[in-house]
Amino acid sequence: TPRCNVDGKKMIMLCSNNYLNLSNHPRIIGAARDILDTHGAGSGSVRAIAGNMDIHFEAERKLAEFKDREASLIYQTGFAVNAGLIPQLAPGREDIIISDELNHGSIIDGVRLSHAARGVFKHKDMGELDDVLKKADREGKRRILVVTDGVFSMDGDVAPMDQICKLAMEYGAMTYVDDAHGEGVLGHHGKGIGHHFGVEDKVDVEMGTFSKAFGVVGGLVAGSQDLINFAYNKSRTWLLSGSHPPQVAAAQLAAVEVLSEEPEHWERLWENTNYFKKELNGMGFDTGESETPITPVMCGESHKAKGLSSRCAEMGVFALPIVFPMVARDKARIRTMMNAGLTKEDLDEALNAFEKAGRELKII
Numbered sequence: 001t002p003r004c005n006v007d008g009k010k011m012i013m014l015c016s017n018n019y020l021n022l023s024n025h026p027r028i029i030g031a032a033r034d035i036l037d038t039h040g041a042g043s044g045s046v047r048a049i050a051g052n053m054d055i056h057f058e059a060e061r062k063l064a065e066f067k068d069r070e071a072s073l074i075y076q077t078g079f080a081v082n083a084g085l086i087p088q089l090a091p092g093r094e095d096i097i098i099s100d101e102l103n104h105g106s107i108i109d110g111v112r113l114s115h116a117a118r119g120v121f122k123h124k125d126m127g128e129l130d131d132v133l134k135k136a137d138r139e140g141k142r143r144i145l146v147v148t149d150g151v152f153s154m155d156g157d158v159a160p161m162d163q164i165c166k167l168a169m170e171y172g173a174m175t176y177v178d179d180a181h182g183e184g185v186l187g188h189h190g191k192g193i194g195h196h197f198g199v200e201d202k203v204d205v206e207m208g209t210f211s212k213a214f215g216v217v218g219g220l221v222a223g224s225q226d227l228i229n230f231a232y233n234k235s236r237t238w239l240l241s242g243s244h245p246p247q248v249a250a251a252q253l254a255a256v257e258v259l260s261e262e263p264e265h266w267e268r269l270w271e272n273t274n275y276f277k278k279e280l281n282g283m284g285f286d287t288g289e290s291e292t293p294i295t296p297v298m299c300g301e302s303h304k305a306k307g308l309s310s311r312c313a314e315m316g317v318f319a320l321p322i323v324f325p326m327v328a329r330d331k332a333r334i335r336t337m338m339n340a341g342l343t344k345e346d347l348d349e350a351l352n353a354f355e356k357a358g359r360e361l362k363i364i
């Protein structure tokens with residue numbers, strides 16, 4: 001639960017990715033438990049040979065329906081999607097992969113597995129993206145792939161997917177968004193970043209994960225049927241690695257069903273997020289560029305962030321500091337992640353701890 005034991009002490013959890021608290025949802029737990037009796041504990045193979053069970057297909061069908069896309073494919077993890085699919089979409093020396101400078105490490109590893117040229121643009125800088133695209137076009141690159149995080153996990157800000165899609169279309173480039181922190185969070189009912197910007201039919205590849213808001217584990221891709229056929233024929237991580245045990249697939253299916261049928265979790269997440277952010281700002285804390293349930297509490301130098309975190313921990317609030325070299329030297333922070341399962345009382349208790357510790361350390 002959002003109140004959890006950390007080293008034997010009951011604490012309010014503010015750094016889990018379990019945004020919607022679905023990992024504790026009875027229907028999802030039940031679905032995972034029940035299928036063990038009929039399907040066994042493991043799938044016995046990679047999907048492409050004998051590891052396909054009905055439940056894997058059902059989860060993918062339901063996911064595609066939820067995301068209003070033609071098809072979807074579920075990988076072992078989100079990391080396996082980025083490492084397996086990115087290098088296949090733009091594999092050759094005559095191709096180019098263009099990345100936001102703050103993209104997640106798993107994207108960087110995926111890019112490393114390709115022979116394609118690399119382009120980087122300053123964080124969310126559409127002018128620079130335009131320049132890099134123009135150059136790639138001038139050089140006659142065969143395939144151009146623009147890759148970005150949807151929600152950036154350090155600041156909680158959101159990639160301008162509408163503008164990225166528009167630019168990419170002008171240059172005939174493909175778009176790929178890693179919506180790991182936006183899946184279940186952004187867009188109506190948590191349908192993701194495509195819906196958030198109304199470009200769900202324009203983003204070529206929307207990938208995400210079941211390990212965050214969905215509360216389970218597993219990587220996901222949603223897009224056209226052609227994309228999905230390509231992905232499962234080409235992604236080595238998908239082809240050459242065992243499929244999820246049935247209880248994982250059943251939990252994924254149940255999680256998507258819960259998201260479609262019970263909007264209250266998603267609504268609660270945003271209510272909590274807005275309240276927490278507003279109160280922090282009211283106390284004088286700087287929450288940076290955040291537009292999502294990832295709310296950084298800016299502290300300045302590393303020792304202040306570490307101090308704030310340990311004082312909060314003493315008061316029963318679990319929120320870890322992020323310091324150099326993860327972020328710039330003077331941008332140390334505590335990164336909080338909101339959870340739909342926290343009550344107003346929990347939030348007030350956490351806020352009191354932040355206020356008290358923030359004053360002691362002269363951050364506010």
Ligand SMILES: *Cc1c(COP(=O)(O)O)cnc(C)c1O
Binds near residue numbers: 078104149217219
């Ligand atoms: C967490 C995360 C991943 C990895 O997802 P897993 O399913 O946990 O492997 C990939 N990209 C981003 C941006 C993430 O935040």
